[in-house]
Amino acid sequence: MSLCHDLQVVPSTGTDRICGGTYRPRRPRWLRIFVLLAIGASLVLAASRELGFSRSVTPRLMAHMAAKFGAGSRTRIGAWQEFVRAVPAEQRQFTGNEFELLGSVNAFFNRLPFVSDLAHWGVEDYWATPAEALASNGADCEDFSVAKYFTLKELGVPIERLRITYVKAVRLNQAHMVLAYYSAQNAIPLILDNLEDKVRPASERADLVPVYSFNDEDLLVVREGQSATKAGSSSQIRLWRYLLDKLEAELVY
Numbered sequence: 001m002s003l004c005h006d007l008q009v010v011p012s013t014g015t016d017r018i019c020g021g022t023y024r025p026r027r028p029r030w031l032r033i034f035v036l037l038a039i040g041a042s043l044v045l046a047a048s049r050e051l052g053f054s055r056s057v058t059p060r061l062m063a064h065m066a067a068k069f070g071a072g073s074r075t076r077i078g079a080w081q082e083f084v085r086a087v088p089a090e091q092r093q094f095t096g097n098e099f100e101l102l103g104s105v106n107a108f109f110n111r112l113p114f115v116s117d118l119a120h121w122g123v124e125d126y127w128a129t130p131a132e133a134l135a136s137n138g139a140d141c142e143d144f145s146v147a148k149y150f151t152l153k154e155l156g157v158p159i160e161r162l163r164i165t166y167v168k169a170v171r172l173n174q175a176h177m178v179l180a181y182y183s184a185q186n187a188i189p190l191i192l193d194n195l196e197d198k199v200r201p202a203s204e205r206a207d208l209v210p211v212y213s214f215n216d217e218d219l220l221v222v223r224e225g226q227s228a229t230k231a232g233s234s235s236q237i238r239l240w241r242y243l244l245d246k247l248e249a250e251l252v253y
Helices: 029-047 059-069 072-086 098-110 117-121 130-136 141-154 238-250
Strands: 162-169 174-181 190-193 196-201 208-214 219-221 229-232
Touching: 059 072, 059 130, 072 098, 072 130, 072 141, 098 141, 098 190, 098 196, 130 141, 141 162, 141 174, 174 208
Parallel strands: none
Antiparallel strands: 162 174, 162 208, 174 190, 190 196, 208 219, 219 229
């Protein structure tokens, strides 16, 4: 996993065009209206669900995942849905008791086996959706961080408190990804890491050197010896864009 190759702007590929003079008979007007209504209904349904949320996983998506990854995927995704539903209301208020919730979310996903992208997906770098990670029963550091991010969003954590963070793992001497939680704007973040079930403040994680971080709203870059500076939008991260496209596709089911 590279620390920098994902920071790319994906250019537009243009619009595909079909040319030719093939005759296509017009559909009856009632059929065209029916198709438009069906499309409209599906768009409304998709808009009512949220990207990456456990409650957005429909029975059809569950069946699709089971056909692709096996029957056990239903159990794992169902456990995720039940976990989210079972979180007590008082833990969703974020008025000082969020540490317990962060620990629960971190430990829940850390039960997944760690599997490298090359072994799991056959490619060097692949960011799985939360449903994909659970259904396939494997994840790497990006997948763990992404799943925790969307689950905490679903549980009501404000986006500005969450940052998916690329770091250099000093002891491992390699790139790594964690999820950082900020109780306030300038607070020392708490780190959710697949390497540790215990959530600890960044001040206790000298083994992690931040490189850049992002959430739905922006992208921050950390330069050595300087504070984090805004570097644009998270849409500049190629694999994040692809992940969001996959999440959009999941809403079609």
